[in-house]
Amino acid sequence: MNRWLLMLTKIHIHPLLWIVMAFAILSGQIKPLLCLLVIVCVHEIGHAAAACYYHWRIRRIFLLPFGGTVEVEEHGNRPLKEELAVILCGPLQHVPLQLMAWFFMEASL
Numbered sequence: 001m002n003r004w005l006l007m008l009t010k011i012h013i014h015p016l017l018w019i020v021m022a023f024a025i026l027s028g029q030i031k032p033l034l035c036l037l038v039i040v041c042v043h044e045i046g047h048a049a050a051a052c053y054y055h056w057r058i059r060r061i062f063l064l065p066f067g068g069t070v071e072v073e074e075h076g077n078r079p080l081k082e083e084l085a086v087i088l089c090g091p092l093q094h095v096p097l098q099l100m101a102w103f104f105m106e107a108s109l
Helices: 003-008 015-026 030-053 080-092 094-106
Strands: 011-013 058-064 067-072
Touching (some): 015 058, 030 058
Antiparallel strands (some): 058 067
């Protein structure tokens, strides 16, 4: 299996997020739930993709109700350039998300 697909198999969802999703569905808050999940997933996948690019060992991608973590087995043993890239790739994913949101707003979707 290719390492990029293997990265996706490491996604774990915190039990509290399952509860939040259940309450959101039961109360009809589907759009806010989808927005939350897309933002958190894209942000964490950004970190994980950069870590995967640099061949870091990813332990798991853990999605929490209001955020997430990418747990890696690299603890200060990588060059500063790689660590900065992995750190910045999460927030940089918000730029395309913001552009897509603007496009959807302009298209009245």
